[in-house]
Amino acid sequence: MRRTRQVTILSVAAAAGVSKSTVSRVMNGTPTVDPEIVTRVRDVATRLGYRPSGTAQNLSRGRTGIVGVLVPDLANPLFAAILKGISAEAEKAGYRTLVADANEQPGEEIRHLHELARQSDGLILCGPRMSTPDLAGLAELDEPIVVVNRKPARSLFPSVTVDSQEAVDALCRHLDALGHTRLCYLAGPAEAAAESDRWSALQSSIRSRTKLLRIPAGAMLDDGHAAADEALATGATCLIGFNDLVALGALARLQELGFAVPDRVSVAGFDDIVYARYTSPGLTTIAMPQTEFGQEAWRLLSPFLQGRKGRRTRTLQARLVIRPSTGPAPMRG
DSSP states (O other): OOOOOOOOHHHHHHHHTSOHHHHHHHHTTOTTSOHHHHHHHHHHHHHHTOOOOHHHHHHHTTOOSEEEEEESOTTSHHHHHHHHHHHHHHHHTTOEEEEEEOTTOHHHHHHHHHHHHHHOSEEEEESOOSOHHHHHHGGGGOSOEEEESSOOGGGOSOEEEEEOHHHHHHHHHHHHHTTOOEEEEEEOOTTOHHHHHHHHHHHHHSOTTOEEEEEEOOSSHHHHHHHHHHHHHTTOSEEEESSHHHHHHHHHHHHHTTOOTTTTOEEEEEEOOGGGGTSSSOOEEEEOOHHHHHHHHHHHHHHHHTTOOOOOEEEEEOEEEOOTTOOOOOOOO
16 A cells, blocks of 8 residues: 655645745744745645644744643542543643642642643642642742632632532531431541631531531541541541542441441532442532533633633532432431
8 A cells, every 4th residue: 555645844845935934934824924925835735735733833832732730639530520621621722631640749739730831831720739838839830820629829820619608508407407416527638728618618507506526537438438437436427528539438438337328327428529429328419510610720721821811710609419328317215
């Protein structure tokens, strides 16, 4: 079989009788090129079937066509869903995404971000765990940055946040109606902004007759599994995980111990990850606007990539999803 010869920028330059740099300027839309030459080069390019490299064009304009995305842990389906929303919107605009996973290590975030900044036109940080001073220090990168699920101090960067207070109020009313007066919160990483937000929302939502306890856990399945025994020892009739992974880990441990859910203990979480509805029993949870997080992050970043000013904040709403993992509190004998 005869191999089709690839048409290059040199082929177009030779056929049009101009230099390679002139072809490049024509393809990039440089306005200083003589109109007659522009017409000739474009006619030759069309006749030869030449298609300029998008990557090369971006580089010639001082752009990479890439947006860097930092996530705390890709093992968490929440961040995978956010990334999906970002990638879909970026692709429509001709951008690709480059992803870095910090593995829940705040120190790794800084290292990854400096690497991403060298290879991208803008950055999106999903739920960053780094300290407030470290986050503020990212302004030195001199690159468009959008933060998801955390509001930077002094509104230093555009941010997409979520208001979960109303949904947490609904969860606490739901548990109160079921007769739960002793709740135990399995806390997430101290570095996570969502941790303090969720704990504060729970504290302000519980009824006066309800006791709210708190024990350390983390952000992953193993953390919830490991914390379940201590949570049970508090006498709580409902365990609330920092996120769905923690809640599902605790649920697995309860089942290992023979504690029927929700007959003996109820369980709830945050996020509404894809597994929440398919576990047995299905998990009651505060649903976060996951894909929408990513879509809105791109919409905030996009104007800045074009050298324009855009919106600085976007606040989304969480909602309560009730499933069979919460039921009436057991009667005390």
